[in-house]
Amino acid sequence: MILDISSGKLMIVSDIHGNGFDFRQVLKTYNSLKENGEADYLIFLGDLIHAYPGKQKDESLEIMQELMHLKANTKGNDVICLLGNHEFVHIYHIPLQKGPLEFTTWFENRIKKVRKEIVSFFIDMPIMIRTHGGVLINHAGASNCYGSKNTVSLNDLKRMNHKPNFKEHIKSIDKYNMHVGFNFMNTKEGELLWDILMNGNEKEYGDDYLKYIDDLLKLSSEDRLERPMKTLVCGHIAAYYGAETVGDHQLRICSSAGCLGDLEKKYLLISADKNYANSEELLMHCRDLY
Numbered sequence: 001m002i003l004d005i006s007s008g009k010l011m012i013v014s015d016i017h018g019n020g021f022d023f024r025q026v027l028k029t030y031n032s033l034k035e036n037g038e039a040d041y042l043i044f045l046g047d048l049i050h051a052y053p054g055k056q057k058d059e060s061l062e063i064m065q066e067l068m069h070l071k072a073n074t075k076g077n078d079v080i081c082l083l084g085n086h087e088f089v090h091i092y093h094i095p096l097q098k099g100p101l102e103f104t105t106w107f108e109n110r111i112k113k114v115r116k117e118i119v120s121f122f123i124d125m126p127i128m129i130r131t132h133g134g135v136l137i138n139h140a141g142a143s144n145c146y147g148s149k150n151t152v153s154l155n156d157l158k159r160m161n162h163k164p165n166f167k168e169h170i171k172s173i174d175k176y177n178m179h180v181g182f183n184f185m186n187t188k189e190g191e192l193l194w195d196i197l198m199n200g201n202e203k204e205y206g207d208d209y210l211k212y213i214d215d216l217l218k219l220s221s222e223d224r225l226e227r228p229m230k231t232l233v234c235g236h237i238a239a240y241y242g243a244e245t246v247g248d249h250q251l252r253i254c255s256s257a258g259c260l261g262d263l264e265k266k267y268l269l270i271s272a273d274k275n276y277a278n279s280e281e282l283l284m285h286c287r288d289l290y
Contacts, residue, residue, distance in 0.1 A: 001126040001127055001128075001157075001158065001159075001160055001161055002126065002127060002128045002129070002130060002157055002158050002220075003080065003126045003128070003129045003130070004129075004130050004131075004132075005041065005129060005130070005131050005132070005272045006131075006132040006272060006273065007040075007132065007272050007273050008040030008041055008271075008272050009033075009038060009039045009040050009041070009269065009270070009271050009272070010039070010040070010041045010043050010131070010137075010268075010269070010270050010271075010272055011029070011030050011033055011039040011041065011042050011043065011267055011268070011269055012043045012045060012137065012233060012253065012267060012268040012269075012270070013026050013042075013043070013044055013045065013253070013255035013256075013267045013268075013289075014044070014045035014046070014047070014139075014234070014235025014236070014253050014254060014255050014256075015045070015046075015047045015084075015235045015236070015254055015255065015256055015257050015258055016044065016047070016048045016063065016255065016256045016257070017047055017048070017049065017050055017051055017052060017055075017060075017086070017256055017257035018048075018049055018050055018051030018056070018057075018058040018059055018060035018063065019051060019055070019056050019059070019256045019257065020056075020057065020059030020062060020063060021056065022255065022256040022265065022289070023048075023059070023063050023066075023256075025289055025290065026042070026255065026267070026289065027042075029267070029289065030042045033269070034078075038269070039269065040078060041078050041079075041080060041272075042078060042079045042080070043080050043082070043129065043137060044067075044072075044079075044080070044081040044082065045082050045084070045137065045138070045139050045233075045234065045235040045236075045253070046081070046082045046083055046084020046085070046086070046087060046125070046138075046139030046140075046235065046236070047084035047085065047086045047087070047139065047235065047236070047257075048060070048063055048064065048067070048081065048084065048086075048087065049063070049064065049086050049087060049090075049107055050086045050096075050103040050106075050107060051257075052101070052257060053101065055257065058106070060107055060110070061107070061110045061111060061118075064118055064121065067079065067081060067121070068117070068121055073121070073124050073125060073126070080126070080129070081125050082125055082126055082127065082128070082129065082137070082138060082139050083122065083125035083126065083127055083139060083197070084139040084140070084197070084235075084236070085139065085140060085197040085198050085236070086103065087122040087125060088122075088193065088197050088198075089103075089104055089181070090104065090107065090108070090111075090118075090119055090122060090176075091119055091122050091123055091162055091169055092169045092180065092181050092184045092185075092190070092193075093169060093172065093176055093177050093178055093179075093180035093181040093184070094178075094181035094184070094185065095178055095181060104176075108176040112175075115173065115174055115175065115176065116173050116174050119173055120173070123161075123162045127157060127160055127196070128157065128220070130220060130224075130229060131270070131272040131273070132227065132272050132273045133227075133230075133271065133272060133273050133274040133275045133276065134227055134228060134229050134230040134231065134275050134276070135229070135230070135231050135232075135233060135270060135272075135276060135282075136216070136217060136220050136229040136231070136232045136233070137232075137233045137234070138232070138233075138234055139197065139234060139235060139236050140196065140197050140198070140199060140201070140234060140236040141199070141201045141213070141216075141232065141234040141236060141237075141246070141250060141252070142199075142201070142209065142212040142213045142215065142216040142232065142250070143195045143196060143199040143205075143212060143216075144195070144199075144205060144208070144212055145192060145195040145196060146212060146215040146216040146219050147211065147212060147214075147215025147216075147218075147219070151191075151192055151195070152192055152196070152219075153219075154219055154220065154222045154223060156192075157219075157220070160193075166183075166184055166187050166189055166190075168180045168183060168184065169184065200237070201236070201237055201246065201252075202246060203237065209246070209247075210246075210247040210249075213232055213246070213247060213249050213250050214249065216229075216232065217229040217230065217231075217232060217249060230249065230275060230276065230277065230278075231249050231250070231251065231276050231277075231278065231279060231281075231282055232249055232250040232251070233250075233251050233253065233268060233282065234250065234251075234252055234253075235252065235253055235254060235255075235258075236252075237252060237258070238254060238257075238258030238259070239252045239253065239254035239258060239259065239266075240254075240258070240259060240260045240264065241259070241260065241264045241266075242254050242255070242259050242264040242265050242266030242286065242288070242289075243266045243268070243283055243286040244283075245279035245280060245282075245283055246279065247279065248278045248279055248280075249278060249279055250279055251268070251279045251282040251283055251286075253266055253267070253268050253286065254266065255267055255289055262289075262290045263288070263290060265288070265289040265290060266286045266287065266288060266289060267286070267287055267289055268282065268285055268286050268287075269285055269286075269287055270282065270285050
């Protein structure tokens with residue numbers, strides 16, 4: 001699912017990863033900006049859940065419950081949560097492991113009694129946002145599926161709603177079953193979503209990644225050639241100082257996990273109707289969260 005936002009000012013944050021302290025600071029900052037007429041939307045770029053052990057108390061469930069209480073992602077609401085890879089794995093019952101860390105089990109144990117409500121919220125998360133001015137916003141940046149592999153179309157992205165021919169994850173929505181995940185990853189849909197949400201950007205693709213950014217921007221502009229996508233904003237990968245450019249057309253921001261410390265955590269504040277020529281111009285609109 002792709003959302004189009006034509007006007008208003010967007011406060012964009014990424015990768016909270018269960019950090020309740022940072023989450024509350026984000027809400028406090030947004031409410032202050034909104035009261036002063038400086039922000040109209042709060043955009044979370046995914047990976048709201050799964051704290052890294054030893055970093056902070058894991059408040060993933062509490063964060064999701066607060067967002068549901070705020071009616072995020074409901075029609076007309078100003079709080080929008082995009083899908084990240086850490087939410088994606090719970091929709092399809094996929095075990096997520098990074099080195100010695102296994103993320104899925106702890107959260108699944110915490111949501112046992114409310115799994116249907118939490119996962120239904122994940123299912124309704126959009127994949128991308130397009131602004132009128134030409135900024136494309138998603139969680140994981142670009143991948144090779146948008147161009148050279150030619151495995152996804154713009155209509156595919158628009159229709160993506162996690163209720164396709166594969167329905168085992170919906171039938172098992174009340175209880176985690178990793179066999180559902182194994183079956184899903186053997187489907188074309190599973191391979192595609194893995195490419196979209198789990199790729200490693202330039203750390204995986206090397207120099208080819210800059211072309212994949214251009215491919216994604218071109219693909220997402222096919223139905224609006226008079227207002228093409230010029231820049232891409234994402235999170236997903238650590239940015240030690242809170243924000244960094246990736247080539248001329250991608251800005252990576254980090255508002256919690258992945259920064260060196262609290263003083264490096266950033267958010268992005270942009271206008272939906274403004275055209276930003278390149279990633280350097282976007283970088284100038286990053287602000288300190290603390």
